[in-house]
Amino acid sequence: MISLAQLCNKLGQDLRSADGSGVASRSVTGVHISELDDPTPYLQGGELLLTTGIPVTGGTERINQYVQRLVEHGVDMLGLGLGAGTDEVPADLRASCRTLGVQLLIVPQGTPFMAVSRAYWDLVNQGRQADFSAAMRLQTSLAQAVGRPESAASVVKVLAEALGGWAAYLPADGGAETIWPAKETHVLPQLREETKRLNLQGMHASATFPLDGRDVIEYSIVADKRTAGFLAVRAGRSFRPADRQLMLTGCMLLSVAAQQQWERMRSRATRGAAVAALVLGGHVDAARIAAAELGCEQPAEQVRLLAVRGDRADQLSTAELSEVVAAMATGEGVAELRRGIRASDLRCVVDGLSYVIVREWSGDSLLREATSTSTSTSTSTPRGDEVFSAALSGPLMLAQVHASVREVGAACARAAGGRLVTVEGARDSRAQAWVEALRSYSRADLVETVRAYLRNRGQWEVTARELGLHRNSLRHRIGIASRLIDVNLDDPDVSAHLWLALRA
Structure with a gap:
């Protein structure tokens, strides 16, 4: 937006305050020339109105009515051209502008009004070029951010700093959120609730909602025809037209990053499935060799075997699977179980069941209620209309996993929907x-x-x-x-x- 001070600075003595003082801090939306008694039908508000003085003749009352009409229409800048019938500023016009808060300016004799208009549009073009250059720099920064290891965090930071506010990325699978600056983490619980309420789905789906008295814009991030997460932005100033393009670019880059991440995860899952299948088949030495050759993490010596049953259990991401299983568990080991599932690449499907080999954790038992029976009674929250069940072994040596597959799988198959059972007959790790x-x-x-x-x-x-x-x-x-x-x-x-x- 061009300010009146910018315009006066550019024109110098060709546009100056009528009383010789500085000009008020006002934004100029345009320059309009009119000699009509009532030019307001042709004005939108915020313009600098130029006149040779024809409308401001005829006495105090007429001048007051003229200035009053301008003010009521949002025009509070008036430029009087001297030398074309008016040689000096009428005292009544000066008084009326002072009373009604209109900035009165003088265009001296010999300066055409076209020079004022041309100066305004020169400033507009300079501003557009500056905005374009700034936008290009920001677009470049976003493109560079997506290539960094923590791409989501980098994109969020660039957007937040460009808009002078905060930005956050919430993964759809319940993973850790990213927000910049970090001091704004207090808004994350509200963001989660709004995201659930809005249920944004599909490419470029967006919504605007108030948060702490300011508008937040949230977009869904889609990759591989699935919702990967949500980008929420609150600017520290009024949103500008270029901001929307910047945020859409951020959405696109986050989609690319999510797609790349999923491709890496699929590749890792494929390699991990091969190693897991060898372990479940009793070929532990071969599994270790395969893990080394494929670049997978070496299986731990002490583990637990998890089996999950459900129509789409094999299609759940590792993060989603961890949340589904953790929702069915109770006791102090729940957090360890969730982390163990998320950290494991050893996952494969056998006879319709999804098996995960989880690194053993130290500490109390997972299901403290199950002291005398082999099952717990914790009920999970189904994912949509889907109901899952699961079975978890006790601690096992890696070489014992093969002998436990049938037992753990049978327990999973018997488990009621929405329940996790523990297999108390799991082999002693010694x-x-x-x-x-x-x-x-x-x-x-x-x-x-x-x-x-x-x-x-x-x-x-x-x-x-x-x-x-x-x-x-x-x-x-x-x-x-x-x-x-x-x-x-x-x-x-x-x-x-x-x-x-x-x-x-």
């Missing part, structure tokens, strides 16, 4: 180590000895006969096995887990 220790003993086959002993429920005679050993030889071997793994083989808790590990 059992695999016990088996390895027994296998490492070279002077006798302790693995087969212990297997037969457990299968026959500790009956010496029956076990010795099956193995073709003397009873004392059997006792000697069992004693060696007990000392080697430092457990009592007659302890039911030990024997149960060791038996399952030996069967695997």
